[in-house]
Amino acid sequence: MAARVIVIGAGPAGVRAAQAIVEAGWRPLVIDEGHRDGGQIYRRQSEGLSRSYATLYGTEAKRAAALHHAFDAIKPHIDYLPQTLVWNISPGEVHVVTSERYRAHAFDALIICSGATDRLMPVKGWHLAGTYSLGGAQIALKAHACAIGSRVVLLGSGPLLYLLAAQYVKAGAGLAAVLDTSTVRTRMRALPALLSVPSALIKGAALLRILHRADVLVHRGVRPIEIHGTPDDGVSGVTVRLANGQPLDLSCDAIALGHHLRPETQLADLSGCAFKFDEAGCQWLPKVDRDGRSSVSNVYLAGDGAHVRGADAAERAGRLAALAVLLDQGREVDGMAMLRKQLARYSRFAAGLRRAFPWPAEAAAALSDDTVICRCEAVTVGQLRRIVQVTGASEANRAKAFSRVGMGRCQGRYCAHAAAEVIAATISIPLSEVGRLRPQAPVKPLPMAIVEDS
Secondary structure, three states, X not given: OOOOEEEEOOOHHHHHHHHHHHXXXXXXXXXXXXXXXXXXXXXXXXXXXXXXXXXXXXXXXXXXXXXXXXXXXXXXXXXXXXXXXXXXXXXXXXXXXXXXXXXXXXXXXXXXXXXXXXXXXXXXXXXXXXXXXXXXXXXXXXXXXXXXXOOEEEEEEOHHHHHHHHHHHHOOOOEEEEEEOOOXXXXXXXXXXXXXXXXXXXXXXXXXXXXXXXXXXXXXXXXXXXXXXXXXXXXXXXXXXXXXXXXXXXXXXXXXXXXXXXXXXXXXXXXXXXXEXXXXXXXXXXOOOOOOEOOOOOEEEOHHHOOOOOHHXXXXXXXXXXXXXXXXXOOOOOOHHHHHHHHHHHHHHHHHHHHHOOOOOOHHHHOOOOOEEEOOOOEEHHHHHHXXXXXXOOXXXXXXXXXXXXXXXXXXXXXXXXXXXXXXXXXXXXXXXXXXXXXXXXXXXXXOOOEEOO
16 A cells, blocks of 8 residues: 655655655655745746746756656646645644645655755845845746846855856846855865866856856955945945955845855754754754654655755755655665765765855854844844843743744744854854754744635
8 A cells, every 4th residue: 555655845856756756656745835846946937938948047957957847747646736835744744725725634754855045144234125035036037037136236155146146147137246255265175075076066167157258246255244225215235345355335226145055944843853963064954864764753854955965966865765765664665875875975065065155154243233133023133142141041042032033924044043143152152052943833924814624
């Protein structure tokens, strides 16, 4: 008898996981918050738009097409719920909302492929209208065929910074500058690990060539100072300090921020999965074995939602997790050893990326007191520092209770990492001692008119 397998997410990991389950003769349920498959990196454009794969995905066009075609092929053999929010997970059940209707789905095995989101360090003025995350700016381009502004600045670090810049150039959007907080020196030090996946380096070089041919201004080793603008008119410019110590002022009407990516772990947390602190990445990650098994029986984690290693690795991790499900359900499988070997190579590459594009932890201590740390609740860095100093609230959830940092609509997705850094710097304790915010259901806001699906 076929096991009831649920796959959450239809990005690279989710599609390949579902494909492996279908190949075994079972019919999985695939739940996707997006309106179509592809995830963030291979997000499909909205119906009615007809931009080419080359224009939309650039160097990733062939992989995007392959993933979309793979999903189209298995779609008749799966139960697919797009535009469906998984808002809670309880033992043996996934709780979802589709079109304001609630339903619980039972499972024998659950594969969570929740993907990643932007990792953000606040900048003074980042609460002004016209400030986006890099991922948000990419969604606007892919899903809606529009740029976030007519003169856009991209600020941060990581591969997405350059991928998005190249995509904006190819789309004909007005890109004013790319401002990278990482340095050439950090990349050179990371080169041995990055060479473990030469094809990725070649793609990166191709992105840089696109920017060079378009005469896009690129500065590395910058330190963000302030985003300028007014509450009425939004963003009007940005000031950074260059690697040589000189200030640089740029005019712009929109800015996108991001420092690499971080796993979306809320669903893993609600499933009861254990976490561990990753010193190299300065963050908490769910514990998984080499095949994707979590600490909870019959709950598996795959792709960037467990460990950010990129889309190519996510496809392999999704398939490997599905094979682990089949193996644990008593089915014979093959190909796991090869997938493990390939993923080990991507893990080395990911470690190289962390060294090449480091999380700017030191920036938290330098933030001015009037910088907004939590945009949802309009809490400033100074308010958080005073609360920590006065109450002694050194643990993330206690500081949240006193300050409301992380209580807003995003539930800490965009402020929790930086807030933890501020707390640690304020009272001079290791970041690991601050802990992590505990997510609560619902993981995202639900409509008031929700009714149970009969």
